[in-house]
Amino acid sequence: MSSIPIFADENWRLPSRGRVAMFSLIIGESAIFTIFVVAYIYYIGRSTYGPTPQILDVPWFNTVCLLSSSISILFAERAIERGRMRSFGAWWALTMLLGIVFLAGTTVEWKRLIYTDGLSIRTNLFGTTFYSLVGLHATHVVVGLLMLSLVMIFTLLGRVEQRHAERIQVLSLYWHFVDAVWVVVFTVVYMVGR
Amino acid sequence: MADQTFPIPGTPDVGLSRGAAVLEWLHSWVVTVDHKKLGILYVVYAIFFMLVAGAEAMAIRIQLAIPHNHFLSPELYNEFFTMHGTTMVFLVGMTFIFGFGNYLVPLMIGARDMAFPRLNAFSFWMTAFGGLLLYYSFIGGFGLYGMGSAPDVTWWAYAPLTERAFSPGHNTDYWALALIVTGFGTLGAAINTLATVFSMRCRGMTLFRMPLFVWLMTVTSGLTLITITPLTAAQVMLTIDRYLGGHFFDTQAGGSATVWMHFFWIFGHPEVYVLILPAFGIASEVIPVFSRKAIFGYPAMVAASIGIAFVSLSVWAHHMFTIGMTSVSNAFFALSTMMVGIPTGIKIFNWIATMWGGKIRFATPMLFCTAFLFQFLCAGLTGIMLAVAPWNWQLHNSYFVIAHFHYTLTGSFVFCMFAGIYYWYPKVTGRMLSETLGKWHFWLFFIGFHMTFDTMHFVGILGMPRSIYTYEPDRGWNTLNMIISVGGLIQAIAVLILAWNLIDSFLHGSAAGNDPWDAWTLEWSTPSPPPPYNFATDPVVRSRRPLWDIKHPNDPDWKYER
Secondary structure (H helix, E strand, C coil): CCCCCCCCHHHCCCCCHHHHHHHHHHHHHHHHHHHHHHHHHHHCCCCCCCCCHHHCCCCHHHHHHHHHHHHHHHHHHHHHHCCCHHHHHHHHHHHHHHHHHHHHHHHHHHHHHHHCCCCCCCCCHHHHHHHHHHHHHHHHHHHHHHHHHHHHHHHHCCCCCHHHHHHHHHHHHHHHHHHHHHHHHHHHHHHHCC | CCCCCCCCCCCCCCCCCHHHHHHHHHHHHHCCCCHHHHHHHHHHHHHHHHHHHHHHHHHHHHHHHCCCCCCCCHHHHHHHHHHHHHHHHHHHHHHHHHHHHHHHHHHHCCCCCCCCHHHHHHHHHHHHHHHHHHHHCCCCCCHHHCCCCCCCCCCCCCCCCCCCCCCCCCHHHHHHHHHHHHHHHHHHHHHHHHHHHHHCCCECCCHHHCCHHHHHHHHHHHHHHHHHHHHHHHHHHHHHHHHHCCCCCCHHHCCCHHHHHHHHHHHHHHHHHHHHHHHHHHHHHHHHHHHCCCCCCHHHHHHHHHHHHHHHCCCHHHHCHHHCCCHHHHHHHHHHHHHCHHHHHHHHHHHHHHHCCCCCCCCHHHHHHHHHHHHHHHHHHHHHHHHCHHHHHHHCCEHHHHHHHHHHHHHHHHHHHHHHHHHHHHHHHCECCCHHHHHHHHHHHHHHHHHHHHHHHHHHHCCCECCCCCCCHHHCCHHHHHHHHHHHHHHHHHHHHHHHHHHHHHHHCCECCCCCCCCCCHHHHCCCCCCCCCCCCCCECCCCCHHHHHHCCCCCHHHCCC
């Protein structure tokens, strides 16, 4: 510690509280997802009756949409950092669109599962674990979209400026997390568990 | 945004009538985002629920004082021990630590407020409403006609008892939903504490100059992030089972009751470290000040705290030795549990080394901390006994286990909380707590504690299982149970003395001044009680004991500290 100059710390800098808080939230959320993923893996093949994971189709299109939304939001972050507000708005809108397409894809998938394959959350253990894990992720997408649309509204009203770049980046962290979790959920549910 | 706080209406307008002034005062507490007021709210809330859960414990002890007693009905007995445990852990323990943390962390690191004042208020009110929801269960449902619909599935709520088929009605729902709500409050408080510690420190307050209490709150908040969330997840699963017809813990459909045990104790065991670490923090502040020596082995203390947090994540299944795990799991969890003894041992030695050769002053806070040291040592030793799997097979779910964890939670956690109350009360209110009443409180509580919980070890070894409604008179437990109950009564009297002391000293206590204990951390440099803005000028820190540097300009710490 003695190597730290004591009063020369004119540049006393601390990490941004927004980032620290968002990282903390992400750690906490990861623990929630871990529990659901562990439950899913543990219960694979333990259903005593009813449909099995073989009825699932791999949602490639959905996955591509959601993962590319992580890239588009990255462009939006860069745009606002450089003050290009129109470009920011465009990338932000694209991100939202990709998120909505993902949710729509999930809706179509669930509708088929419920009405064609007769799998609901109470059908059997597979239904319970599948809908709760994928549903937990979808809930996070919905929350993310709500926050993205708040930013979108303020962007359209012209209230978002370059000085808000920091906050936008903190919010984007959450969106990146939601995408990263999808990689885990996708692997577990559609690759390993099927 | 952090700078936007409501001005505190301490002096209402002259024109205001008395009633309006009271309303204004109440309103200021409801809308406050000030970390000090929220800290006080947290602690008052904790003390209130400590009295409530203590009353439940007294009812349990009256029921068990003599064999074949019918003081409580069996149903009410189940509800009382469930509510006692749930309340003490979630509404007393968690609120105590975040109350102290809220009040002290910003003051100790020289900050204006927490990082997110409004999140702070939100967290408190979530916790508060969660507690109200839990207690509403007593009058909810058909409560007013009978025994109420309070949770009655024990505080660890093992499946499949909690499933719809075995627990109809809403008892279990109150338990799960109330704890999900308080869980979100706790998560918010933990995030806020971490953001405050990492982003709000005053100039010169490097991480290794932070007071140990702040360090321990940081470790505890980090641990909370990954501890309280698995419980929330498990309770969401339980709610899905109960309301949507899911099968997570439904053994007939392939679900597993063991999975609930794992999920619950993945939360449950780190949780006790979440509680005890801030208690260590309080001991690490009180012991040096009353020994007139700087804390011994500061870096080792920090490292040991982080070590405890890590080890605590891999010990949960020592609650489950009797369910029949593989011998590899038994060995792993026995060994990992014993490893907790290493960092905690480091801490105990460091506290003793701090006292060694010091000029010890046994004021009430120091009395509580000294008792804590020895009781925590005993708690640790019975903990290591219980970690030995074969020993555990004999004594699992007996009163020996109850004695062990009450030694940690009452003998260690509550003793440190009491020490913290006596130590910081002058700062919070500007008045000293009465030392005479404090000594009465300490000695009565100390004697009552040992009567109750020392004796519980013996009835445990004699085979008395926990959670039983009553027992046969020919088991040889009669005298011991009577002693336990009398000890409980003495503790209750001691706590009432504390409650009286808190109120009486607030009205008639002698003025405290800024720094009654001649302490060294930043909070004592502010007036008592501190103004809403905390520090008139932003403090600059050059060592771990900034006030020592100011008081002894010729012999400052930063000359020696490395």
